[in-house]
Amino acid sequence: MKGMKKVWANDVVVLGEHTLFVLTSEGECKLQRRLEYPPACLAVFPAARSGQGAACNIMVATSTGYLMVYDAERLVWSARHDSVPAAVKVVSVGGLAGLVAILGEDGALAMSYLGTDPPTQVVSTASEEHLNFEEMESEHRQLLNVIRQHATEKPVEPQDQLMLRAQIPQYLKPAGEGEGEYDLDEDGGQGRRKAVVGRIFLSYSGVSDIEDVAVAVQVPEPLQAEASPSHVAKMRGGSSGGRTPTVVELKIYPGVACLPCDRTLSVSAYYKTASGEPRIAHCEVQLPLCLFGGLVPPVKSAAHKITLDTNKDAPQLVNVFEDLFASSRDAYLDANSGVNVMSLKYFSGEVVTTIVSKNAGRYRVQSDSEGALWLMMEELKERLTAYYAAADDEDAEPLQITLSDHLSVEGLHRSIDAHFESIEAVNALHQDLELHGRRFRAVQKRLLVRFKDRKPEPLSHLEALLDDTYDKIIDCCVRIDESTQEMLSRAREVVRSCHLFLSLLQCQFNLSDKQIAFLKKFLNPQVEHSQGGHTWEEYTESSLTYLLKAHLSKSQKDTISFGGVSKMTGTGKLKKLISTVVDRFSRGIALRLPS
Numbered sequence: 011m012k013g014m015k016k017v018w019a020n021d022v023v024v025l026g027e028h029t030l031f032v033l034t035s036e037g038e039c040k041l042q043r044r045l046e047y048p049p050a051c052l053a054v055f056p057a058a059r060s061g062q063g064a065a066c067n068i069m070v071a072t073s074t075g076y077l078m079v080y081d082a083e084r085l086v087w088s089a090r091h092d093s094v095p096a097a098v099k100v101v102s103v104g105g106l107a108g109l110v111a112i113l114g115e116d117g118a119l120a121m122s123y124l125g126t127d128p129p130t131q132v133v134s135t136a137s138e139e140h141l142n143f144e145e146m147e148s149e150h151r152q153l154l155n156v157i158r159q160h161a162t163e164k165p166v167e168p169q170d171q172l173m174l175r176a177q178i179p180q181y182l183k184p185a186g187e188g189e190g191e192y193d194l195d196e197d198g199g200q201g202r203r204k205a206v207v208g209r210i211f212l213s214y215s216g217v218s219d220i221e222d223v224a225v226a227v228q229v230p231e232p233l234q235a236e237a238s239p240s241h242v243a244k245m246r247g248g249s250s251g252g253r254t255p256t257v258v259e260l261k262i263y264p265g266v267a268c269l270p271c272d273r274t275l276s277v278s279a280y281y282k283t284a285s286g287e288p289r290i291a292h293c294e295v296q297l298p299l300c301l302f303g304g305l306v307p308p309v310k311s312a313a314h315k316i317t318l319d320t321n322k323d324a325p326q327l328v329n330v331f332e333d334l335f336a337s338s339r340d341a342y343l344d345a346n347s348g349v350n351v352m353s354l355k356y357f358s359g360e361v362v363t364t365i366v367s368k369n370a371g372r373y374r375v376q377s378d379s380e381g382a383l384w385l386m387m388e389e390l391k392e393r394l395t396a397y398y399a400a401a402d403d404e405d406a407e408p409l410q411i412t413l414s415d416h417l418s419v420e421g422l423h424r425s426i427d428a429h430f431e432s433i434e435a436v437n438a439l440h441q442d443l444e445l446h447g448r449r450f451r452a453v454q455k456r457l458l459v460r461f462k463d464r465k466p467e468p469l470s471h472l473e474a475l476l477d478d479t480y481d482k483i484i485d486c487c488v489r490i491d492e493s494t495q496e497m498l499s500r501a502r503e504v505v506r507s508c509h510l511f512l513s514l515l516q517c518q519f520n521l522s523d524k525q526i527a528f529l530k531k532f533l534n535p536q537v538e539h540s541q542g543g544h545t546w547e548e549y550t551e552s553s554l555t556y557l558l559k560a561h562l563s564k565s566q567k568d569t570i571s572f573g574g575v576s577k578m579t580g581t582g583k584l585k586k587l588i589s590t591v592v593d594r595f596s597r598g599i600a601l602r603l604p605s
Contacts, residue, residue, distance in 0.1 A: 023068060025052045030070065030080075043083050048073045055100035057081065069110075071095040077110070079124070089124055170216025170247070172223070174293040176260070176277050178208040181300060181333030205263045206301055210237065210277055211255040216247040218284040225258055225279050230272035231502070232265025232358070233301060245281075264301050266357045269381050271505040272535075273297045273388075298333065299389055303356040305338045308349065309363050312376035316383060317414045318390075318517060320371035321407065322398055327352045327366060330393045354386060362386045372414070380421050381503055384510035391513070413517040417592060423585045425500065425507040429537070430547050430581050432497035439493055440541070443486045450479045501537040504546070508535035511588075519595045528603055532557040533588075544575050547584055552576070554587040561602045562594050 020035040027048070032041035053069045067086070070078045075094050079087040093114040101111050103121065110122045210227075214220060223242040229235040238259045245256055262275075279291045327350055328335050334354070350366040362377040364386060375386050391411055398409045453476045460469060512533065516526050532553040537546045552575045578584070595601075 023052065023054055025049055025070065030068070041082060043080070045070070047076070050095055051097050053098045053100060069098060069100065071098045071112075077124070087124060089122075091120070091122065093118065093120070170214075170218075170283060172220070172245075172279055172281060172289070172291040173213045173215070174277055174279055174291050175211040175213075175255075176208060176275060176293060176295045177211065178260075178262070178275065178295055178298060179206055180298045181336055205261045206298070208260045208262065210258040210260050212242065212245065212258065212279060213255040214245045214247060216283070218247045220245050220247070220281050220283065223279055223281040225277070227260060228276040228278075229262060229297070230270055230274065232267035232270070233297070234263040234265060235275075236261045236263075262297070262301060264357050266359075268499070268502055269356060269358050269360060269379070269506060270302050270385055271502050271509075273302070273385065299331075299354070299385075300333060300337060302385065303354045305334050306353050306355040306361065308351045308353045309361050310351070310365070312363060313378045314380045314383060315374055315376040316387065316514070318373045318375070319412045319414045320373070320394070321410045322371045322394075324350070324366045324371045324373065325397060326350055327364065330390075330397055356382060364390060380510070381506040384506050384513060387510065387513045391517075410520065411517050412520070413514055417514050417518045419511065419585075419588055419592060422504075422507040422511045422588065423581075425503040426547060426581050426584060429497070429500040429504045430545070430578075432493065432500045433539075433545055433547075436490065436493045436497055439486055439490045443483065443490065446479055446483045446486060450476070450483060453479060497539065501539070501546070504537050505535050508533055515592070515595070521601070524603065525601050528561075528601070529557075545578070547581060548575050548578050551578065551584045551587060554584070554591065558587065558590060558594070561604075562591065562599060564599060566602065 021040060022033045022035070024031040024033060028045050030041075030043045030045060030049075030052075031039060034040050050071045050073045052071065054066050055069065056066050068080045070080065071091075071094075072078065073094055075091045077087075077089045077091060077095075077098070078085060091112060093112070093116070095112045096115045097113040099111050101109055103109050108123065110124060112120045112122060114120065210225065212223065212225075221244050223245060225237050225240050225242065227235045227237045238261070240258075242256055242258070273296055275295045275297050277293050277295075280288070281291075282288050331352060334352070350368070351363065353361055353363040355361045360377060360379040360382040362375065362379075362382040362385075365374040365376070367373070373390060375383055375390065377383055377386075394411070395409055398406075453472055457469070457472055457476065460467060460472070512526055512529060512535070515521065515529070521529075533550060534546075534553075539545075552573065556572055
């Protein structure tokens with residue numbers, strides 16, 4: 011080992027199958043390192059530095075083509091070569107030091123350089139220049155303008171797209187007359203069931219054909235829907251495909267399980283373009299009222315009442331709800347032809363009544379069930395707006411619907427409290443189930459130990475404890491199932507209460523449809539449950555806090571901090587936030603919509 015420091019002059023480097031040794035001249039082991047790879051050869055070269063550390067570096071070539079450089083026991087460099095070295099050495103060629111000469115197993119000689127290419131040019135230092143702040147500010151303004159343009163511009167829709175359109179009949183027809191009401195057997199012929207049959211039109215504007223278009227339909231509870239066919243094997247492109255839409259038959263069946271929580275039909279179609287790009291087309295349509303109930307003789311007594319005032323003379327309900335009266339029997343019309351009142355009975359059994367004042371444009375919607383009011387409220391407002399819009403009276407003032415009574419939030423508060431209590435009950439039962447499960451596994455382990463022992467001790471009633479724990483687990487599972495159903499039922503009450511609250515809020519403070527749609531993003535009338543995740547109450551509390559700070563405050567702030575979603579221990583803060591929203595509207599604070 012020539013050229014080394016004195017301490018390394020007489021040392022011996024030994025490369026074993028899996029170990030690297032450095033021995034002194036007396037045979038003592040100076041260094042030993044366990045290698046995690048099969049070595050092929052090694053080379054020792056002087057370390058081109060001064061100070062602490064080994065006097066030379068050791069380069070080990072592996073059978074996988076790697077070169078490992080060690081400074082004593084520390085790995086300082088690693089590189090990969092194209093071939094497996096049979097011999098390696100660090101040499102100087104042409105005045106350039108540090109080249110690695112590698113002799114491959116096939117006899118090929120290669121010269122390599124560790125790391126990057128050696129520097130061939132000297133980097134010159136740039137001359138110091140003064141910064142032009144005016145030019146920088148001008149460039150910054152130009153960039154901001156470009157960003158604003160891209161943020162405000164709508165994305166360009168692709169030309170080859172699938173368009174959906176749903177056509178749903180607005181009234182029921184006698185059975186057997188094509189589109190409309192059909193009598194179908196339910197549960198193997200027990201009873202008769204009705205269905206409304208609509209159509210979904212699929213139009214493709216692309217040039218190339220698309221295959222395997224999947225059509226999915228989602229209807230709110232308690233309705234059921236069936237699309238036939240649910241898969242379209244092929245849709246032709248070009249001009250012929252654009253002119254002739256594909257028709258999918260849609261059957262919607264009423265249900266009796268619960269009151270409706272929504273009335274929106276959602277249709278989606280999934281397909282892939284000719285290039286393999288996945289796409290989804292989507293459309294929504296409002297379902298007719300006939301799917302949720304039918305007319306019955308008037309029921310004038312009710313526990314919950316809502317009175318609406320309008321600036322128009324009240325029309326006959328027969329003209330507003332033509333579809334419902336057309337599907338009812340003639341005997342009902344003859345008996346109530348002079349009374350401007352209508353009672354709708356949901357298929358779940360609840361009855362909601364609409365009474366029209368004789369002298370003024372006043373309407374009263376009432377029912378024994380508070381959850382039955384929201385759908386009739388929405389239908390009445392929409393139908394009155396459409397009725398007066400069809401009159402084509404340009405000089406007349408637009409229809410205004412106001413709430414004559416005070417806006418109450420007690421119903422929404424009660425439903426939120428009940429739902430939150432049911433969530434707490436379900437979570438407590440899951441904790442009990444986890445506790446019983448751990449106890450059951452612990453008893454099982456003890457019994458297994460006793461059975462495997464050659465001289466087992468008495469069971470000490472462990473088998474009785476096992477049976478008792480098993481019974482508790484079964485009982486807890488049954489209670490979880492019952493509590494979950496109760497939680498879902500109370501979640502539906504929250505949804506219906508939110509719909510009713512937003513509808514009354516719109517009437518009380520004359521809010522537009524855009525403002526109500528914006529409020530639904532914060533007081534979302536859709537309740538979902540996830541085990542171990544955040545609840546609807548927690549999300550709503552965080553959303554309303556941000557709404558009051560950013561969009562419903564006296565002064566507009568530039569930056570609003572979002573505190574995030576946190577766990578709740580009670581509903582007091584959430585109910586206070588809802589009351590604060592009503593209070594700020596009553597004080598005349600306008601809702602600021604995002605630009």
